[in-house]
Amino acid sequence: MTTMTAGAVYGEGSFLASSGRTGLLAWILSTDHKRIGILYLVSMLTFFLVGMTIGVLMRLEQLTIGPTIMQPQTYNAMFTLHGVIMIFLFVIPGLPASMGNFFLPILIGAKDVAFPRLNLISWYLFIGGAVLAVLSMFTGSGPPDTGWTFYAPYSIRTGTNVSLAVFAAFVLGFSSILTGINFVTTIHRLRAPGMTWHRMPLFPWSLYATGWIQILATPIISITLLLVIVERVFGIGVFDPAKGGDPILYQHLFWIYSHPAVYVMILPAMGAVSEIIPTFAHRTIFGYRAIAYSSIAIAALGSLVWAHHMFTSGMSEFANMIFSLLTFLVAIPSAIKVFNWVATLYKGSIDLQPPMLYALTFIFLFCIGGLTGVMQGALALNVHLHDTYFIVGHFHYVMFGGTGIAFFAALLYWFPKMSGKMYNRRVANVAWFPIFIGFNMLYFTMLTLGFEGMPRRYYDHLPQFHAGHVVATVGSWFLVAGILMLLGNFVVALFKGEKAETNPWGGITLEWTVPSPPPTENFEEVPSITHGPYEFNPVAGR
Amino acid sequence: MSSTVTHEAAVHRDYGGAKIGMWLFLFTEIVLFGGLFILYSAYRTKYPHEFHAAGQELNYIIGVINTVVLLTSSLSMALSITAVQKGRQRLATWLVGLTVILGALFLVNKYVEWSAKIHHGLYPNGPELLKLPPGEGLFLGLYFTMTGLHGLHVVAGMIVLSIMLVLLAKQRVHQDDYVKLENAGLYWHLVDVIWIFLLPLFYLAA
Amino acid sequence: MSQEHEHVVSYATFVTVWGVLLTLTMLLTFASKLFHEALSVWAMLFITPLKAGLVFYYFMHLKFEAPLLKGMVFTALATLVVFIGMLFLDVSFR
Numbered sequence: 001m002t003t004m005t006a007g008a009v010y011g012e013g014s015f016l017a018s019s020g021r022t023g024l025l026a027w028i029l030s031t032d033h034k035r036i037g038i039l040y041l042v043s044m045l046t047f048f049l050v051g052m053t054i055g056v057l058m059r060l061e062q063l064t065i066g067p068t069i070m071q072p073q074t075y076n077a078m079f080t081l082h083g084v085i086m087i088f089l090f091v092i093p094g095l096p097a098s099m100g101n102f103f104l105p106i107l108i109g110a111k112d113v114a115f116p117r118l119n120l121i122s123w124y125l126f127i128g129g130a131v132l133a134v135l136s137m138f139t140g141s142g143p144p145d146t147g148w149t150f151y152a153p154y155s156i157r158t159g160t161n162v163s164l165a166v167f168a169a170f171v172l173g174f175s176s177i178l179t180g181i182n183f184v185t186t187i188h189r190l191r192a193p194g195m196t197w198h199r200m201p202l203f204p205w206s207l208y209a210t211g212w213i214q215i216l217a218t219p220i221i222s223i224t225l226l227l228v229i230v231e232r233v234f235g236i237g238v239f240d241p242a243k244g245g246d247p248i249l250y251q252h253l254f255w256i257y258s259h260p261a262v263y264v265m266i267l268p269a270m271g272a273v274s275e276i277i278p279t280f281a282h283r284t285i286f287g288y289r290a291i292a293y294s295s296i297a298i299a300a301l302g303s304l305v306w307a308h309h310m311f312t313s314g315m316s317e318f319a320n321m322i323f324s325l326l327t328f329l330v331a332i333p334s335a336i337k338v339f340n341w342v343a344t345l346y347k348g349s350i351d352l353q354p355p356m357l358y359a360l361t362f363i364f365l366f367c368i369g370g371l372t373g374v375m376q377g378a379l380a381l382n383v384h385l386h387d388t389y390f391i392v393g394h395f396h397y398v399m400f401g402g403t404g405i406a407f408f409a410a411l412l413y414w415f416p417k418m419s420g421k422m423y424n425r426r427v428a429n430v431a432w433f434p435i436f437i438g439f440n441m442l443y444f445t446m447l448t449l450g451f452e453g454m455p456r457r458y459y460d461h462l463p464q465f466h467a468g469h470v471v472a473t474v475g476s477w478f479l480v481a482g483i484l485m486l487l488g489n490f491v492v493a494l495f496k497g498e499k500a501e502t503n504p505w506g507g508i509t510l511e512w513t514v515p516s517p518p519p520t521e522n523f524e525e526v527p528s529i530t531h532g533p534y535e536f537n538p539v540a541g542r
Numbered sequence: 543m544s545s546t547v548t549h550e551a552a553v554h555r556d557y558g559g560a561k562i563g564m565w566l567f568l569f570t571e572i573v574l575f576g577g578l579f580i581l582y583s584a585y586r587t588k589y590p591h592e593f594h595a596a597g598q599e600l601n602y603i604i605g606v607i608n609t610v611v612l613l614t615s616s617l618s619m620a621l622s623i624t625a626v627q628k629g630r631q632r633l634a635t636w637l638v639g640l641t642v643i644l645g646a647l648f649l650v651n652k653y654v655e656w657s658a659k660i661h662h663g664l665y666p667n668g669p670e671l672l673k674l675p676p677g678e679g680l681f682l683g684l685y686f687t688m689t690g691l692h693g694l695h696v697v698a699g700m701i702v703l704s705i706m707l708v709l710l711a712k713q714r715v716h717q718d719d720y721v722k723l724e725n726a727g728l729y730w731h732l733v734d735v736i737w738i739f740l741l742p743l744f745y746l747a748a
Numbered sequence: 749m750s751q752e753h754e755h756v757v758s759y760a761t762f763v764t765v766w767g768v769l770l771t772l773t774m775l776l777t778f779a780s781k782l783f784h785e786a787l788s789v790w791a792m793l794f795i796t797p798l799k800a801g802l803v804f805y806y807f808m809h810l811k812f813e814a815p816l817l818k819g820m821v822f823t824a825l826a827t828l829v830v831f832i833g834m835l836f837l838d839v840s841f842r
Contacts, residue, residue, distance in 0.1 A: 114559045181566040188816070189559040216827050219570045223577035227687070234666040236683030237676070238581055243683075244676025249584055252835055253577055303827065304834065316841035322834075565817060569824035576828040583832055584839045594785075602777065609773050617766040620757070620807045627756045724809075731808045735800045741773075742792040746780035 013519040014420065031116035032520060037102030038418065039123050044090050044098060045487065047130060051085035054078050056480055059442075059473040061459065065466060075459040076145035077160070081137065083148025084165065088172045089130055091403055092261060095268035096179055096214075097126070099410050100207050102418060104183060106511045106518060107201050109192025109527040114185040115178075122178035125171055132168035136161040147457055149258070152239035152250040156231045163232050166225040173218045173225075176264070180214025183207050192510075194529035201509050201533040202291055206271025209295040213260045213267075217303065221257035224250070248313050255306035263302040265399055266366075267295055269406030270337055273359045276413050277341050279507040280356035281348030284534040287340035294333035301330040311382045320379055327377035334370055338363060353505065354428035358409035361436060365401025369394060372447060387457075390450025396443045405435075408486060415490060416504050420517045421497030427489045434482030441475025509533050557721050564725040568732050571695070575736050578688050582743060585680050592677025597747035599664060599682065601655070605745030608651050609737060615644035616734045619703075619727045626710075629717045635710045638703055638723070641730065645700045652693055656686075685744050692736055699730045755812045765806045772799050 015034045027035055058078050061068045070078070101119065105112050113119055137143040140161040146154055155162050187208045191200065227250075230236055237243025239250045278285045285291065307315060307323040341363055350356070372394040376382055385391060416422050449468040454461060461469055503512040514522060586593050622637035659682075663670030666683050674682075706726050709715040715723045772795050779791035805811040810818060 114556065115563055118563075177567075177570050181563055181570075184566060185559050185563045188562060189556055212823075215566050215569055216573055216824060219573035220577045220831075223574050226691075227577075227581075230687060234683075234686075236666045236687060237680055238585075238683065238687075244585075244589065244680050246584070246588070248838070249581060252838070253580065256577075256831055304830065307834075307838065314842075315838045318841040319834075319838035322837050561813075562817065562820070565820060569820070572824055573828060576831065579828075580832055580835055584835060587836075587839055602781075606773065606777055610770060613766060613769050613773070616803060616807050617762055620762045621759055624757055624759055624762065627754065728808055731803055734807075735803050738799045738803065739796060742776060742780065742796050746777065746788075746792065 014515065014517045015520045016420070016517050029120075031112075031120050033101050033105055033112050033116065033119060034418070034518065034520075036119050036123050037098055037100075040093060040101060040126065041098040043123075043127060043130070044093055047085055047089035049487075051082055051090060052480060052483070054082040054085070056476055058082060059476040062461065062469045063473045065460060065463065072459040073142075073145060076147075076457070077137075077143040079457055080144050080147055080165075084133060084144075084169065086399075087148055087261075088169050089126075089133070091265045091399055092172075092176060093126060093179075094265055094403060095272055095407060095410060096183065096207055096210055096264075097122075097175075099272065099414060100179070100183060100203075100268060103414065103511055104186060104204055104207055105190065106514065106522050107204050107509055108187065108190060109195055109510055109523065109529065110186065110190035111521050111523070113182045114189055115182050118178050119182055122175045122182070125175035125178070129168045129170075129172035129175060132164060132171060136164035136168060140164065149254060150225075150228060151254075152228070152231070152247045153241070155228055156239060163229045166228050170222055170225045173222045176214050177218050180211040180218070182211075184211040184215065187211075192527050192529055198289065198292075199529050199532050200292075202274035202285065202288070202295075203268070203271040205292040206267045206274070206295045209299040210264050210267045213264050213299050213303070217257045217260040217264075220253060221261075224253040224257070227253075248310070248315060251310050251313055252307065255309045256303075259306035259309065260299070260303050262395075262398070263298055265403045267298060269362070269403040269410075270334075271295070272406050272410040272413070273341065273362055274337070275507075275509065276355045276359040276409055277344050278534040278536065279413075279505050280351045280353055280359075281345050282351070282506065282536050283344055283348040284532070284536055285340065286343035286346075287336070288532065288534070290336050291340050294336045297333040298330065301326065301333065305330055308377055308382075311379055312386045324377050324379050328374060331370060331374050331377075338367060338370075351506075353412075354425055354432075355409050355413035355505070357429060357432055358405055358412060361432070362402060362405045362409060365397055365405060365439070368444075369397030369399075369402055372397060384453075385450060387455055388450035389446040389454045389456055392456050393443045393446030393450060396446070401439060401443070411490065413505070414511070415493070416500035417511055417516045417518070419494060419497075420500050420515075421493045422500040422504060423489050423493035423497055428486060431482045431485040431489065434478040435486065436482075438475045438478025438480070438482060442472045442479055443475075445469075445472040445475065508536060555719075560721045560725065564728050568728060571729075571732055571736075575688070575691070575739075578684070578691070579739070579743075582684055582688070585677070585684065589677025589680065592675055593681045593747055596674070596678035596681035597744065599659075600685065600745050602745040604651055604655055605741050608648050609741050611644050611648045611651070612734045612737050615641045615648070616731050618644065619730050623720070623724055623727055626715065626717060626720045626723060631710065631713070631716060634723075635707060638707055638710065642700050642703050642707070645696050645703070645730075648696060649693060652689065656689075659686075681744075681747075688740060689744070692733070692740060695733050695736070699726075699733050702726045702729060757806070757809070757812070761806065765802055769799055769802055772802075 015032055021029060027039060030036065057069065058075065061070055061075055061078075101113070104110075141159045142161060144150070144155075144158070144160045144162045144165045146158060146160075146162060150162065150166060155166075187200070187204055227236075227238060231239055235243070237245045239245045239247050241247065274285060274291055305323055305327045307319055308327045311320050311324070372390070376385055376391065376394060412423075412428055445468045449465055449472070450456075452465065452468075454465045454468070500516045502514070502516055504516075505512070510527060511518075513527070618637045618640040622634045622641070625631075625634035625637060659665055660668070664682060665671060666686060671679050671682055703726055706715060706723050709722065776791060776795045776799075779795070780788040782788075783791065804821070810821060
């Protein structure tokens with residue numbers, strides 16, 4: 001890959017300068033992992049904003065008892081779409097597709113990923129799946145109303161546009177699989193000379209574990225979604241009790257993927273946090289190997305717990321007990337990471353820059369999410385909490401307070417490297433307040449509402465839940481305001497931000513040794529690695 | 543490492559990486575079909591007699607013939623790799639061509655089987671199938687789904703191998719660079735392995 | 749960059765493996781037709797993975813590949829086996 005230097009705004013040799021093609025084609029035909037990462041980033045953030053808007057509308061509906069701004073059928077379509085968009089178009093591609101694509105090769109000292117053309121194809125599939133998902137909203141009998149989980153038999157019988165929507169998810173699954181194949185191969189084959197596995201930074205470790213889940217779990221959802229289409233079209237009967245089928249088998253197949261999928265969502269987020277904390281504590285990470293191996297452990301154990309989504313479905317009691325036990329066990333490697341991050345702070349020289357602020361927030365919110373998850377693993381509690389707002393609160397704490405906040409932290413950390421511009425740090429810090437307060441108003445209230453019995457996916461609520469709903473809705477407004485402030489800050493920085501230095505934060509992993517933004521081939525010479533990734537020298541300092 | 547004369551100098555080549563990538567992709571295919579095997583095993587446990595009875599509907603002779611056809615196609619595929627490694631470009635091309643023909647033969651058999659079933663009303667939601675007890679209907683439903691998905695993969699494999707024929711003819715796959723053919727072969731062999739499992743599950747269940 | 753000098757499997761080896769596979773197929777067919785149910789199921793459970801294993805090991809070259817690749821294949825197959833096994837925690841105990 002040769003670079004034609006154009007000496008544009010971003011400087012000679014930068015990957016952002018022209019590469020021979022011009023304009024849009026230079027981006028959508030590029031196999032440069034950095035450009036693909038940005039293509040993903042921009043498209044994902046767009047979908048995030050759409051999904052966020054749907055969430056705001058849902059909360060508006062719940063602001064009053066009875067219809068507020070929509071009818072029940074619309075509400076059903078809204079929560080389905082909110083889930084499908086957020087999960088399949090934002091959180092699952094998430095950090096791997098955006099930051100992983102941009103930074104994995106750089107972090108391991110490589111020029112690109114193992115299969116650059118496959119990488120571009122995975123983005124095309126991502127956009128293709130998104131287009132199909134949008135089409136499913138506006139064609140046929142209207143957007144699906146099944147929830148993002150598409151449970152049979154309702155998903156087989158409903159007249160809404162389920163087939164198109166699940167086909168969209170099928171296509172998106174392929175995109176995810178290709179990313180996983182690419183990353184696993186890249187990490188095996190393209191590490192720089194001297195970069196043994198134990199000198200590899202923790203974000204690549206998390207991407208490796210994630211890649212395996214993408215490879216081994218995603219095809220199960222692919223076949224499950226295909227079966228929904230086959231059922232709707234041909235009526236084979238595999239999930240239809242009238243034909244001898246068993247709807248619980250649908251749930252098994254669905255969750256065999258969708259549970260490991262949540263580890264696809266969280267592992268890279270944890271990996272990014274593991275990069276950020278040492279940098280801003282100016283200390284080496286505590287327990288490097290424990291964190292690295294816990295990523296593998298989470299991927300492995302997390303593949304064994306899927307039926308904890310099905311405790312009340314009618315499964316055998318024996319299965320309930322085994323899956324409950326395994327669910328408690330899977331919390332252990334996650335907890336190991338939390339302890340290690342906190343231990344890293346001890347005797348560190350803490351610099352509370354925006355990435356660090358958000359990374360620490362991640363730890364706090366993820367703990368609440370994780371602990372509420374463990375609670376749900378208890379069979380006796382699960383009977384009361386299943387399908388209530390408690391579950392909704394739980395998964396928003398882990399997916400949004402966890403992955404979402406870590407995503408923001410990673411953006412705050414790596415934006416200067418990607419764009420060559422520095423954003424307004426005070427605005428980023430100020431935005432934290434409405435985000436944190438709004439988030440907890442919105443989702444902690446859901447935990448209490450659920451505990452009191454408020455069911456999920458209900459268009460309306462009883463008077464006893466009303467106060468909680470109002471608090472949650474107002475919280476959603478603060479949260480959205482904060483997010484818009486945070487993201488708007490980046491947009492402004494792109495146009496008016498100051499030029500960023502090569503190493504604004506004092507990090508010592510490989511990305512901080514290349515210019516901001518990096519040149520097309522990342523490194524002028526292939527780096528040679530002689531030490532671990534976080535060996536800060538406390539005496540010399542920075 | 544020497545570079546062959548015909549190739550662009552700056553292109554990154556990693557034989558080991560290409561193989562790993564292909565195997566990782568094959569894992570996704572294994573798990574994809576695995577989901578259907580999961581369903582089959584669950585329903586066989588639930589409806590052992592019905593699965594046994596419905597198995598009578600299938601002609602095991604055609605099943606065995608198709609197995610022999612695919613096993614032979616795997617042989618020709620594997621031989622073609624040896625041929626390329628030994629520089630026997632023409633022989634390799636013929637062997638790949640034979641593989642494609644055997645694949646087509648497999649599909650013809652499948653077509654004959656399926657049309658017989660459909661003609662007799664034994665297809666999902668077909669009149670005769672609906673008269674059968676639920677477990678038997680599920681057996682046949684799974685039969686169509688699994689052999690259908692497998693058949694699609696045979697078609698895909700034939701397309702990939704046809705592309706290999708073109709590349710072989712154009713010398714873009716040759717003794718010093720044949721990983722594409724190897725990877726295509728891996729895909730074809732996996733299609734064979736899946737059939738190896740489908741045979742007893744459906745044709746020898748009776 | 750020339751392909752690393754790969755181990756070349758002889759034509760004869762492949763033909764032999766093919767012969768074994770055909771024999772096993774015939775054995776399997778007869779077992780299912782002649783033996784009573786339980787025995788024929790065991791025959792299936794044993795012979796079928798053996799056939800698949802031969803295809804993996806010889807036709808797909810796995811016998812001559814690095815331990816890393818063998819480990820990956822094992823991981824993938826073990827994952828599927830675990831999924832099926834854990835599903836039966838439910839299906840068999842209802």
